[in-house]
Amino acid sequence: MFLAYIDEVAEPGAFVSKQDRRYNGSPAFGYAGFVIRDDRVRDFSRIFSTSKRKLFWHEISKDEADPGRWERKGSDIFTVRGWEEGRRQIEGYKKLVRELVALDGRLFFYGEEKQLGTATERWGKDSRDQKKGRLEFERRCLRETLNRLCTFAEAAGQNLIVIMDSVNEKERKLQVQDAYSHIFSRSTDPEHAEMTRLVEATMHVDSQVSANIQFADWIAASVRRAFEYQLLPGEQFDWVPRTLGELMQSCITRESKLYLDRPRAGRRELYHSQVFSLERILLSNSVAHRLPEIARQQMAAMYESSQKKD
DSSP states (O other), rough: EEEEEEEEEEEEOOOOOSSSSSSSSSSSEEEEEEEEGGGHHHHHHHHHHHHHHHHSSSHHHTTTOOOTOOOOOHHHHSSSHHHHHHHHHHHHHHHHHHHHTTTTTTEEEEEEESSSSSSSHHSOOOHHHHHHHHHHHHHHHHHHHHHHHHHHHHHHOOOOEEEOOOOOOOHHHHHHHHHHHHOOOOOOOOGGGGGGOSSOOOEEOOGGOOOHHEEEEEEEEHHHHHHHHHSSSTTTTTTHHHHHHHHHHTTBBOOEOOOOOOOTTTTTEEEEEGOOOOOOOOHSSOGGGGGHHHHHHHHHHHHHHHHOOO
């Protein structure tokens, strides 16, 4: 059996640009983490816990904290100056990825580029519609995450359990209900028999008591920066593909991808290690990201029309 540990990549809210006063989070949202066989789970948990203590022993001691419950968030590791100021931490992360692969584990991610615009532009003026729109976007990404994890499990002939970081009780109930509904409806389709690999709806564990959820958070943070490097102009995160690109070529499941909001450079998605490539395929071969929204919509319509003709 496989266990998949996943965490959110950024947040599902609206995005305009990094310079916008309010909507400046991330240009994409999704989920990322890793998949590992059940008989290797404890081995990797011990490896991560030992590595975390070595990397952050000074801070753990200073805080007089329980080493097992002490956390260093991935967002504090994968910063603009992460390589320059925290090289030892990044090298520690790379070593952990290699250890995971040595245990036959693999990294996984699924993300969707956000449609550019404020919350009002995306979902309307009514705050209830905005909340509903954000929630549906979040759920859609989780459903597709489950789909792709099930495809990976089916190819390996393994059943699957998906474990996520804990959320508040209201969100957890809604998330589990939606997951159950999606799994049941999709598994009744003979073309999607892979969904039967999922033993149970998503489970939630507090990251403070799960070393593997903590590592999933680190992975999600690295994936977020890779998304931003591929989707946004600027060089502030070019250190991510420079330091991780080669390693990621052999670590990520084939089912991992970043889905684009609109076609660019003849593509609608970036797959697995392409996201960590130093080459910025979307920005170097396309000027679409600099066009007004109406022009982008016209280009997208032309692309979809040509695809139907093919």
